Amino acid sequence: MWPVRRQLDSRFERLDPETGPDWDDRLIRELYNEFGGPLLRQVRQTTGNDLQWAEDVVQETLLRAWRNAAKLTWERGLLWAWLLTVSRRIVIDGRRRRGVRPREVEPPEADSIAVPDDADKTLAAIVVADALRGLSADHREVIEQTYLRDRTVNEAAAILGIPPGTVKSRLYYALRSLRGVLKERGVAS
Amino acid sequence: MSESSHLEVAAYALGVLDDGDVEAFERHLDACERCRQELKTMSELPGLLDGVKSSSERAN
Ligand SMILES: [Zn+2]
Numbered sequence: 001m002w003p004v005r006r007q008l009d010s011r012f013e014r015l016d017p018e019t020g021p022d023w024d025d026r027l028i029r030e031l032y033n034e035f036g037g038p039l040l041r042q043v044r045q046t047t048g049n050d051l052q053w054a055e056d057v058v059q060e061t062l063l064r065a066w067r068n069a070a071k072l073t074w075e076r077g078l079l080w081a082w083l084l085t086v087s088r089r090i091v092i093d094g095r096r097r098r099g100v101r102p103r104e105v106e107p108p109e110a111d112s113i114a115v116p117d118d119a120d121k122t123l124a125a126i127v128v129a130d131a132l133r134g135l136s137a138d139h140r141e142v143i144e145q146t147y148l149r150d151r152t153v154n155e156a157a158a159i160l161g162i163p164p165g166t167v168k169s170r171l172y173y174a175l176r177s178l179r180g181v182l183k184e185r186g187v188a189s
Numbered sequence: 190m191s192e193s194s195h196l197e198v199a200a201y202a203l204g205v206l207d208d209g210d211v212e213a214f215e216r217h218l219d220a221c222e223r224c225r226q227e228l229k230t231m232s233e234l235p236g237l238l239d240g241v242k243s244s245s246e247r248a249n
Contacts, residue, residue, distance in 0.1 A: 088204025
């Protein structure tokens with residue numbers, strides 16, 4: 001069951017803990033090399049292009065990965081998915097701690113965004129918004145009351161007056177159908 | 190493991206699972222190939238939803 005684990009280990013195996021006291025530094029550097037750039041791009045979208053905050057989130061995420069060395073044995077796709085969930089929790093926690101609601105974002109600097117990329121993003125956002133409207137009311141509602149408003153499952157459950165388990169299962173079926181629609185329309189892979 | 194454990198993968202992928210549940214779900218993930226696959230397929234959705242979020246924020 002773990003051939004992948006073995007293969008992935010080889011990515012980090014030259015970072016043998018026995019080989020020296022700077023193992024930690026090298027592991028962190030390796031994580032940055034491997035995931036830092038793509039993670040920053042993802043996180044910037046979540047933080048509304050607040051670059052300073054996004055960099056802090058990336059750093060905290062990679063530190064958590066470093067502290068959870070067992071995760072580093074996961075295959076790349078899974079490790080990436082894990083890093084994304086960790087970074088989102090950090091952003092959501094950060095917003096709640098500061099008591100900030102999702103706010104108006106600074107428009108990205110014109111020269112930092114290539115026009116076709118921006119146009120693609122806008123188009124994707126239109127397709128996603130349309131797909132959301134196509135979901136059942138229950139499904140759309142749990143996505144809106146959790147992710148789109150930076151709320152956890154328990155908070156959304158309290159607001160909606162339904163058990164947390166119901167929020168979790170609705171979210172599950174909601175994401176599955178959302179993904180099905182987006183895949184059909186060529187926006188999700 | 191109960192069926193409801195598998196369903197938490199969506200909340201986990203979105204990063205909205207409460208702290209107390211995250212650890213338990215990660216233990217589940219260690220043992221559940223089905224959820225590992227599902228997490229990967231769901232992991233691009235939050236990024237796509239971010240696009241909707243920031244465009245509606247701009248409109249507000
Ligand atoms: Zn499972």
